[in-house]
Amino acid sequence: MAAVTIVGAGVIGVSWARLFGAAGWEVRISDPRPDLKDVADQHLAGQPVTLSADLAAAVDGADFVQEAGPERIEIKEQMFGTLAAHTRDDVVLASSSSSLLPSAIARGNPAADRIVIGHPFNPPELMPLVEVVPGPQASPRTVDRAVEVYRELNKVPIRLKKEIPGFVGNRLQKVFDDQCAYLVQQGVIDVADLDDLVRASLGLRWATIGPFQSGTLGGGPAGMRHLVTHVASQMTFEIGKPDPARMDEVLDAVESTYGTGETAYEQLVDLRDGRTRAALEPLGWRQPPAVDPPQE
Numbered sequence: 001m002a003a004v005t006i007v008g009a010g011v012i013g014v015s016w017a018r019l020f021g022a023a024g025w026e027v028r029i030s031d032p033r034p035d036l037k038d039v040a041d042q043h044l045a046g047q048p049v050t051l052s053a054d055l056a057a058a059v060d061g062a063d064f065v066q067e068a069g070p071e072r073i074e075i076k077e078q079m080f081g082t083l084a085a086h087t088r089d090d091v092v093l094a095s096s097s098s099s100l101l102p103s104a105i106a107r108g109n110p111a112a113d114r115i116v117i118g119h120p121f122n123p124p125e126l127m128p129l130v131e132v133v134p135g136p137q138a139s140p141r142t143v144d145r146a147v148e149v150y151r152e153l154n155k156v157p158i159r160l161k162k163e164i165p166g167f168v169g170n171r172l173q174k175v176f177d178d179q180c181a182y183l184v185q186q187g188v189i190d191v192a193d194l195d196d197l198v199r200a201s202l203g204l205r206w207a208t209i210g211p212f213q214s215g216t217l218g219g220g221p222a223g224m225r226h227l228v229t230h231v232a233s234q235m236t237f238e239i240g241k242p243d244p245a246r247m248d249e250v251l252d253a254v255e256s257t258y259g260t261g262e263t264a265y266e267q268l269v270d271l272r273d274g275r276t277r278a279a280l281e282p283l284g285w286r287q288p289p290a291v292d293p294p295q296e
């Protein structure tokens with residue numbers, strides 16, 4: 001049985017662990033957090049996993065590494081130094097980083113050719129996409145193997161042609177999220193209405209066709225060229241930017257709309273996961289392998 005070491009048992013790490021485990025991998029998790037066993041009991045109950053605070057021991061003999069530790073370049077550099085020293089030279093070292101450049105994570109690392117970004121969307125066990133982002137030092141074999149592993153997990157790996165901060169998904173998300181915050185700060189719309197507006201329009205559209213396909217259709221039979229010259233050319237307004245000093249106003253509004261804490265979090269996770277599972281197959285994506293529900 002192939003063995004994967006997941007580095008970090010936070011939001012992303014436990015989801016990767018469920019995904020790899022359900023696909024038949026031997027799963028090891030390394031995290032220095034003192035409540036690691038509690039986290040595994042709560043989120044991975046019923047799934048055989050090996051837990052260790054010692055990263056070097058956890059990767060010994062691993063066939064693939066999926067790092068999901070803190071989003072801090074100095075911590076990633078240190079973790080990947082340990083990973084390089086304690087893995088075979090055919091083992092891919094994939095980082096879940098949301099925006100850090102693979103070349104920065106691999107800087108000065110003797111295993112730079114084996115380091116690649118495998119950036120999931122949350123939760124990795126359900127969202128099809130994994131962005132595979134090579135730095136200039138990553139070998140073609142590393143990128144091919146990462147793509148192969150994610151395909152085996154029923155993911156949709158999309159290989160970027162070159163690195164860029166934030167990759168593609170989070171660059172798009174940043175533009176969008178900034179505008180959402182700006183509109184709330186400006187008093188144009190409240191948080192719940194904005195979420196409903198997006199779900200009832202762009203979200204539904206983008207779940208079925210991409211923005212360029214949509215542009216093609218928006219122009220009618222004349223295609224996107226017509227839409228750009230006819231409609232988009234009139235959208236000359238400035239879109240503005242949120243004021244960073246007033247982000248608390250937005251965060252207060254989000255928290256009073258959706259709550260905070262374990263119970264509110266679990267309720268929202270159930271809502272999201274239920275809807276996502278229901279939509280995957282009708283939209284043409286493959287269901288992830290079945291995962292046993294956590295035991296009480």
Ligand SMILES: NC(=O)c1ccc[n+]([C@@H]2O[C@H](COP(=O)([O-])OP(=O)(O)OC[C@H]3O[C@@H](n4cnc5c(N)ncnc54)[C@H](O)[C@@H]3O)[C@@H](O)[C@H]2O)c1
Binds near residue numbers: 013068097
């Ligand atoms: N949260 C998201 O929506 C999301 C989505 C995609 C990718 N990511 C990326 O995934 C990674 C993890 O994000 P997260 O949201 O799960 O973070 P998180 O804060 O929930 O979890 C990080 C975990 O790393 C552990 N950790 C700290 N030092 C460590 C070390 N030296 N070795 C091993 N583990 C260590 C922490 O104890 C914690 O459990 C980040 O790089 C993030 O950018 C996050």
